[in-house]
Amino acid sequence: MSKRLKDETSEEKILEAARRVFLQKGMAGARMQEIADEAGINKALLHYYFRNKELLFDRIFTQAAAKLFPKVVTILDADLPLFEKIEGFISSYIDVMSENPYLPLFVLNEVHRDPEGFYKRISGELKLPRPEKFLMQIDQEVKLGNIRPVSPLQLFMNILSGTVFPFIAKPLFQMHIGVDEFQFRQFMLQRKTEFARFVIDALRK
Amino acid sequence: MSKRLKDETSEEKILEAARRVFLQKGMAGARMQEIADEAGINKALLHYYFRNKELLFDRIFTQAAAKLFPKVVTILDADLPLFEKIEGFISSYIDVMSENPYLPLFVLNEVHRDPEGFYKRISGELKLPRPEKFLMQIDQEVKLGNIRPVSPLQLFMNILSGTVFPFIAKPLFQMHIGVDEFQFRQFMLQRKTEFARFVIDALRK
């Protein structure tokens, strides 16, 4: 609210508004008029800065994917012992998503709606991190007998699931179990350590 | 295809078509014309059988939620040892979703878009299963010292995550890792046993 009215440029106001609306309603459900209203500007000005809906959506989507994928996931390529890596990944990924709880559902939903459009969109802007190195590390540890035998891909899915899914189920979870915003944050805070321990307990012989 | 043309009634054709379109595009992205085309009928006939889009959507959504929530989740209320219950839940839930891979994303997405509408929709038709009994059972086992100490809710979330999330990430997973339809089915088949074992390994002292 502090800088909202003064020093913020129209383009910034538009991008913020577009972000809110697109994340809440998705590409199909979002309305250009609503974005304009939310930004406190005229609808024509929207098209002045961003030629059309798709271009604006591209911008928001790419920004969302950039926040979600590469930065934190790169941890998986780091040079760390497996357990530390798992702890680090879970913790920092939960951190990122706690600040942007609707990112995962938004991105996964749009990928589902238009899978090829997805690659086209982000191909130029950013490269998705590949989990190969992490998978090989798991394989190594299994072969060395340091951890229980697991399929690396299954383990990767386990970790990803337990980290991301709570944010996707957040609305249902909150409504059905009856947790408010604060309790959910607490739950995810607790989860940073508890889920990591859970995974490691499952691996340690 | 066998009964598509002959004995299938118009209403059935509409419901099937609506299901396909709504699950692929969601409420906002679906078009009544597309549903009519998909069903091979006139658009006016759509409104003859279902007064408007919202009513038709209600029908599909409730049917989807009914398939997703109560039947299988009731396992959690059964009178079974914890580990068997976990195995049973994971296995049968994966079975259900393997036949309807897009159900979870569809439902969770619409809940996110309109949380209060969700309860209103399904309130009359079906009651969401409550996990209390399962949570208490976990608590018991912890207190008895039979399993490692865990927060029941966290464990429940772990199980749910690992079971549901793969279907939500399916499009991204397939595209990014490079898995086709068959490989994905194999992966989820393997997962039925491997993820259950993973969870149990994490619990067993």
Place this chain on the structure above:
DNA sequence: ACATGATTTAACCAAATGGTTAAACAAAGT
């Protein structure tokens, strides 16, 4: 044959929606 009720269709309609236009305004340089 024909009356009756349900089903199906083509043609339409009004509202919503993405996008455009032309004019007004503001800021900065001369």
Place this chain on the structure above:
DNA sequence: ACTTTGTTTAACCATTTGGTTAAATCATGT
């Protein structure tokens, strides 16, 4: 003062979209 250039707006436009209407077709009982 006056251009010039970028910014903002009100009014407008074309298409899409959910929904309606009235007529046609079909099935069924008489």
